[in-house]
Amino acid sequence: xxxxxxxxxxxxxxxxxxxxxxxxxxxxxxxxxxxxxxxxxxxxxxxxxxxxxxxxxxxxxxxxxxxxxxxxxxxxxxxxxxxxxxxxxxxxxxxxx
Amino acid sequence: xxxxxxxxxxxxxxxxxxxxxxxxxxxxxxxxxxxxxxxxxxxxxxxxxxxxxxxxxxxxxxxxxxxxxxxxxxxxxxxxxxxxxxxxxxxxxxxxxxxxxxxxxxxxxxxxxxxxxxxxx
Amino acid sequence: xxxxxxxxxxxxxxxxxxxxxxxxxxxxxxxxxxxxxxxxxxxxxxxxxxxxxxxxxxxxxxxxxxxxxxxxxxxxxxxxxxxxxxxxxxxxxxxxxxxxxxxxxxxxxxxxxxxxxxxxxxxxxxxxxxxxxxxxxxxxxxxxxxx
Numbered sequence: 014x015x016x017x018x019x020x021x022x023x024x025x026x027x028x029x030x031x032x033x034x035x036x037x038x039x040x041x042x043x044x045x046x047x048x049x050x051x052x053x054x055x056x057x058x059x060x061x062x063x064x065x066x067x068x069x070x071x072x073x074x075x076x077x078x079x080x081x082x083x084x085x086x087x088x089x090x091x092x093x094x095x096x097x098x099x100x101x102x103x104x105x106x107x108x109x110x
Numbered sequence: 111x112x113x114x115x116x117x118x119x120x121x122x123x124x125x126x127x128x129x130x131x132x133x134x135x136x137x138x139x140x141x142x143x144x145x146x147x148x149x150x151x152x153x154x155x156x157x158x159x160x161x162x163x164x165x166x167x168x169x170x171x172x173x174x175x176x177x178x179x180x181x182x183x184x185x186x187x188x189x190x191x192x193x194x195x196x197x198x199x200x201x202x203x204x205x206x207x208x209x210x211x212x213x214x215x216x217x218x219x220x221x222x223x224x225x226x227x228x229x230x231x
Numbered sequence: 232x233x234x235x236x237x238x239x240x241x242x243x244x245x246x247x248x249x250x251x252x253x254x255x256x257x258x259x260x261x262x263x264x265x266x267x268x269x270x271x272x273x274x275x276x277x278x279x280x281x282x283x284x285x286x287x288x289x290x291x292x293x294x295x296x297x298x299x300x301x302x303x304x305x306x307x308x309x310x311x312x313x314x315x316x317x318x319x320x321x322x323x324x325x326x327x328x329x330x331x332x333x334x335x336x337x338x339x340x341x342x343x344x345x346x347x348x349x350x351x352x353x354x355x356x357x358x359x360x361x362x363x364x365x366x367x368x369x370x371x372x373x374x375x376x377x378x
Contacts, residue, residue, distance in 0.1 A: 018135050025131065029124050038116025040165040047164055047186060059188045063170065063181045071339040072263045072346060073172035075187045080194060080268065081346045085326045088349075089316065091195045092309050092356050098202030099305060099360035102367050105209045171265065198270050198357065205364040212368065 119160050126153035140214070140221045144207045151200045155193050162189040234288030244286040248295075251279035259354045263343065269350035273357030280362055289369070298370075301363030308356030312349055319345075 037044040049060045056064070066078040080088055130153060133146025163185055170187040172178065215221055218229050235241055252275075259272030283292040322330025328345035329338035336344075 022131060026128055033117055033120040039119045040163045042164055059186045060181045063184050064178050067172045070342040072343050074263055075170040076190050077262045077268050079187060079191045081349050082342055089312055092312060092353055095198055095202050095357060095360050096305050096309055098206055099363050102205055102209045102364050105213060106367055194270055208368055
């Protein structure tokens with residue numbers, strides 16, 4: 014049983030080393046992650062956000078604008094997830110609030 | 111040599127992934143499995159943030175000297191935003207896992223996995 | 232959860248906790264201009280109260296933050312976020328920050344103001360939830376008598 018687990022871990026390592034040689038190098042500007050226009054000709058999300066964030070929200074920090082303005086619905090859901098985890102912790106241990 | 115210089119950050123993340131997977135699969139104590147899960151999750155977050163870097167780019171905060179006409183001067187802000195959410199969800203998951211461990215200890219009296227499987231029969 | 236027996240540890244932690252809270256408020260309110268924001272500041276605020284819980288004991292630090300306040304402030308923060316989003320329906324769509332009812336500024340300034348309110352609400356919710364998780368995990372268990 015343990016030999017099987019060692020084999021699983023070894024094959025995981027081999028698979029990931031083989032896959033990482035196919036990834037672009039770190040920081041290359043012409044990687045597909047960093048392109049500026051999608052195949053259809055429309056601007057990619059990151060390019061649109063960096064171009065429009067300062068003029069839309071008067072805030073220098075792009076990450077805060079994306080988190081609270083452009084993707085505010087995801088942040089609302091994520092706050093509810095944190096609250097649910099807190100309440101579930103209370104209920105699992107059998108205490109009354 | 112050039113390929114190793116470009117790819118070694120992925121191998122650092124791979125080391126952390128293997129340490130986390132080793133802890134989750136091969137250790138007997140349940141607390142060590144939870145710690146392995148935390149290490150695995152930190153490695154995934156680190157991988158996303160590593161891949162958002164551009165050579166010659168700067169912090170994604172608006173700089174008046176650079177302007178916004180050329181987006182290749184700022185690094186990609188989107189993985190950073192997604193990983194903020196991932197970190198907070200990870201903290202909540204670790205809290206849940208520890209609460210479950212407390213209940214298991216209270217019911218069965220042990221946290222070692224072979225003894226636990228025996229007592230559950 | 233007893234108090235620490237060393238006077239130095241207790242005194243230094245009581246001295247350092249307000250400084251951590253000032254730094255946490257700095258991180259929340261400067262989320263517009265530097266890395267930071269709601270989640271990071273909320274975690275720092277929770278860390279300052281947890282330091283007091285660990286070193287001064289559970290009963291002494293109830294004066295700083297009562298244990299049953301945790302689950303009241305958390306949903307308050309999330310509800311503030313929801314109410315801010317619902318107010319915007321009066322001019323535009325849900326969570327569209329440029330239609331704040333009482334202010335009359337440019338749309339960019341209104342969005343900046345609403346982002347600040349939302350970040351403070353998120354910080355409050357995260358702080359309350361983290362402290363309440365710690366309190367539930369470390370509270371002494373009562374023996375239920377099955378009569």
